[in-house]
Amino acid sequence: MSEQEEFAAMRHRLDELVERVGELEQTVDQLRTAGPATSAPKPSEPKPQSRPELVTIPDTPYNHALWTDSDDEGLGARDRHAP
Helix, strand or coil: CCHHHHHHHHHHHHHHHHHHHHHHHHHHHHHHHHCCCCCCCCCCCCCCCCCCCCCCCCCCCCCHHHHCCCCECCCECCCCCCC
16 A cells, blocks of 8 residues: 555545544534433432541651561561572
8 A cells, every 4th residue: 555545544534533523522512402311310319428537647756666576578587688
């Protein structure tokens, strides 16, 4: 396929896209002017979501005694060497 043919095919697809977008815009406009459907059941009112209670984290340092027997992530135990 030559460049001219490819360009013509691309232009044709672009024209189709513009046409379909125009049709879609017309459909959306018709739906907006029609308003809500009278035969459709009304959705129930959404329940307001309760917000979770906020927890304040103090700025004081943690007790280091809590971490004496813990491993450093990815490094292994303190008294052993990593592989």
